[in-house]
Amino acid sequence: MTISQHAQKRCQQRGISPDLxxxxxALGMETQQKGNTYLLELDKHTQKTLTKKLKQLLMQIQRNVFVVISDDDTVITTAHKH
Structure with missing residues (x-):
């Protein structure tokens, strides 16, 4: 995905993170618009579910977790640093 200069400026002006x-x-629901464009937004159910999952992830991040991955990108194990 490429973000136009215009969109970058609007994100900055409106406090919208490029990560968002x-x-x-990735997760937004598409609504077709005129001019071969579409709108991306999260419905209320997805917003609620995502908020819950992100809170859980934040708690896990704070527990100092690491992952061991092989050369073929297989996750071998996960653990907490002590």
Whole structure:
């Protein structure tokens, strides 16, 4: 996905993180608009579910977790640093 200069400026002006744009691109629901464009947004159910999952992830991040991955991108194990 490419973000136009215009969109970058609007994100900055409106306090919208580029990370949120990426999230909406991945999880957003598409609504077709005129001019071969579409709108991406999260419905209320997805917002609620995502908020709950992100809170859980934040708690896990704070527990200093690491992952061991092999050369072929297989996750071998996970653990907490002590």
């Amino acid at each position: 744009v990426v999230l909406l691109n």
